[in-house]
Amino acid sequence: MKRESLSCLAPSATRLLRTLLLTALVLTACGAQAAERVTIGMQLEPPILDPTANPAAAISEILYGNVFEGLVQFAADGSVIPKLASSWDLAADGLSYVFHLVHGVRFHDGSAFDAGSAKFSLDRALQPGSVNPQKSRLAKIRAVDVVDRFTLRIRLGQRSGGLLQSLAWGAFVMVSPQSAATNAVQPSGTGPFRFFGWRRGDSVTLVRNADYWGKPAVLSEATFKFIADPTAAYAALMAGDVDAFSNYPAPESFPQFAADPRFAVLAGTTEMETVLALNERVPPLGNLLVRRAISYALDRRAIIDGAMFGYGTPIGSHFPPRNPAYVDLTGVYPHDVAKAKALLAAAGYSLGFAVTLKLPPPSYARRGGEIVAAELAQVGIRASIENLEWAQWIDQVFTRHDFDMSIVGHAEPMDYDIYARDDYYFGYSSPEFKALIAALDDTIDATRRRDLLQRIQRKLASDAVNGFLFQYPRLAIWNAHWIGLGFDNVLGVVDLSRVHDDRVALRGAYIGRAAAARPQAFRFAGGVLAALALGLCALVTRRFGAAYLFGRLAVLIATLLVATAIVFVVVQIVPGDPVRYMMGLQADPDVIAATRHQLGLDIAPLQRYLHWIGGLSRGDFGSSFTYRIPVGELIAERLQVSLPLAVFALLLSTMIAFPVGLIAAAGRGRAVDRVLTSVTQLGLAIPNFWLGMLLVMLFAVGFHWVSAGGFPGWESGFAPGLKALTLPAIALAMPQAAILARVLRGALIDTLHEDYIRTARAKGAGEWQVLWRHALPNALIPLLTILGMQFSFLLAGGVIIENVFFLPGLGRLVLQAIVQRDLIVVQSVVVMLVLAVVMVTFLVDLAYVLVNPRLRVPGGA
């Protein structure tokens, strides 16, 4: 009623009234903080949270500018502006910079920021053992001195025109000497937000820093949620699980959001040049004429339309169009099939040639690859597509240069210098180009730099080093009531400092949340299971003697040992180097060696296996490579989702299967039986993930009854948790219910032929009484076996369902770990599931022996 009367007023009046209401509300709340919490979807999860120790773009995307700040920062156009250094002076010889630091800044750990901590930060990045991914960018620094408490001097060995730009990078943010060592898991910077928590595989949460040195943020809390799957991303936005998506992975559905008044969108740009990389070391591609022919063969517009649904800017060289020094070189090689063919003929390849096109996983590469292959075919170049995982791509293409062509995006800002590197993966080597880069680094004057940058672009275009395709777009989507989300910037970070919610304070006061409250129910369930197992063992011992039980236990342990060995061996053959994958494309070799040692990957496999087994027997699964926390903790965290989901699905399927099986058996041969049997046939045939998709499309996207996925955590309450598991449990339960119902019906009908049933009938028992009292208890025996098998299937089989609904469960953990080559996690989870399956089977067998009257005599089986 109130809402209606409000909307009748003119918009400005509404706004005024609302402001008044808000003020009143805030006043009456006696200073209680208004809740402003935003949840932002992200494609990739950062491996660790320290931007100075790992090159993953996701780290900076979340933390740069929010938690961590540098001496300087990039403005929207790529120029460098002050941050923790309010100003700086450059010496006349260009060999020393003096930075004047901002006063009164404190790190989140409580220590003060001054020239001492600034020197510490830079020295830490530059020291010999440093794992800083961009360390080579500051190679020209000779020394960093503290001039006074708030003045810092950087002395250079040679002039470095790119120094300020480099200092604006996420890898050179200011860190506190007190807490730098723990930044990987507990980042502490100087920014307007402090780190609050990290649910691995799910989200990172930041909260407002009340003591921020600059203008404090309005937002009280921000959660970054990791959703890599384009479909899940779509569903999460549609269902309102996330308020925004910073780098939306599905351009095909972007126009829908653009047209939807509930959402605001940004089709901006990034620093990522997407190129068709050509390996100049292989014969036809080392030929300039051939490379130019390839550039003529490419129809950039068609590639952008097809792979990116029209989002992306065509480029003619390796340089971002938004940069002031950009020159449009897309006209150098227009799409011209005849010209391409003529050039190929001139190069002696009039019949064309065959090449491999190796593609990494992102959709721009996979889709773009299909189109590029088709376009190359038109000029006679036969490209056979090979799809690679990232780890394989890094191994084959990037490290071993075993490729002809590839499509990949180069995300780093100002990364044209890769063309001057010796033995870089595409193998371009040009003394003239190297001279241009050297000249640029030696130049400080803005106009001359600009001129050099343009010559660099022209040189790359004229040499047709790679097929330059398009500048990758930044597709950001957010709910329209969020104001000030900063998505459009050079580093591609999510700037939260000016964000606020248009509907604020109408939603009530901020309620503090207990961090990581372990659910008691989880431990309770474990206790019940253990008690059950012990009870069963005791019963079996009483009936069959201890020797029987020990015999069974020996077989159980032998099975487990063989299983661990198999898993370990299989996992060892996984191609791809986990450290290479973790550290990224630009990591230094010594950094890689250091990390390998740190992770214990340099010891012999047999030793590693024994170590692992020894740990397992003590309940110690080892430490995750990527997350650097005990695997046991990771698994326990994920079990909080997977275990209840499996139990829920099992309960659902039992609850559906029992009545269906009973009714079908009671009415066997009649219409009701045939209808139910047909329905269960359908249930058997429907793939559970398709059912999940249909349920999401219907109930979450269509009706908005439930959220399309995600898991709020049990700490937010039992009901929301259960609600989040409902659709996945239904999708998982349906096919299982169909199996169970059919087994139950069959078992019931079988027992109906037994003598004791005839006896019961003869004594005048009714149909239902016979079924319920006499047939059902006996039919339960085969059912028990099926239930045991189903439980383990549900526990492990949720892999796909967990991905459809993006639940942070075991299945998702394993898939992520495989992609990240986190071997310990993969082998631990698989072994743990095998252990669970073997244990459940063991217990069910024991129960079976106890229940089945025909097996009561030992050896009677």
Add this chain to the structure above:
Amino acid sequence: MSVADTRNGAASRNAGLVIGAAITAAFVGVAVIAQIWTPYDPAALSIVHKLQSPNLHHWFGTDQLGRDVLSMLMAGAKNTVGVALLSVIIGVFIGVPLGLLAACPPRGAVDELIMRGNDLVFGFPSLLLAILISAVFGPGAVNAIIAIGIFNIPVFARVTRGGALQLWTRDYCLAAQVAGKGPIRISFEHILPNLVSLLAVQGTIQFSLGVIAEAGLSYVGLGAQPPTPSWGRMLNEAQTLAALAPSLALFPGSAMLLFVLGLNLLGEGLRHRREPPE
């Protein structure tokens, strides 16, 4: 009453068998036809014709890259049938000899070893190991076949052993033993021919499970790789386009449902024919 009951049931089971056989034959037929002909090249992109709803030129419409959905479904059927069939063949060729061997008298260590090995493979969460195999050897149709096929081995071994154990007690086996034939020879000459129908039933069931498993693997990106069309990947790609073109999600899912349904009906019909109830 009970006679009419049985006849009715038999008739409906027969109908099930016929329908199941027809559906299966149709899908296998489509898969074979797709080997030599599809209306369009399933991998041919035509960005200008993208996301068309079903029409005269494209009976099932086109996808986000302008590929003909009907052609992709046909080629996907080829892929699905191929993967499921080959994985059943792996199971039969390794599992059946193992089962026969385990059942050979005198049973003892060999039987125990084979059956414990069986339990071990059964103990592995199948989908997880399939994912692991695809991750180790790289995603692709061949590895999907291996991953699914491995799980068919213990199934066929167990079924064969169970059937063979029963047959070993038959008179003709005893007679053959008396005649001096060795257990291996008896297994292949007398037991295997009598197990064919049992194996056909199990083969049909494993085939239908293979269809779902292949779809699941390719849905998470570990099955057949582009440009080879597969139903699972079509579903995955269709998910983001749900509101734009729901038919893209409905066609492959329905095809899968129908095919699995047909296979299940066929398997059940065959089983009832083998062992008529009552």
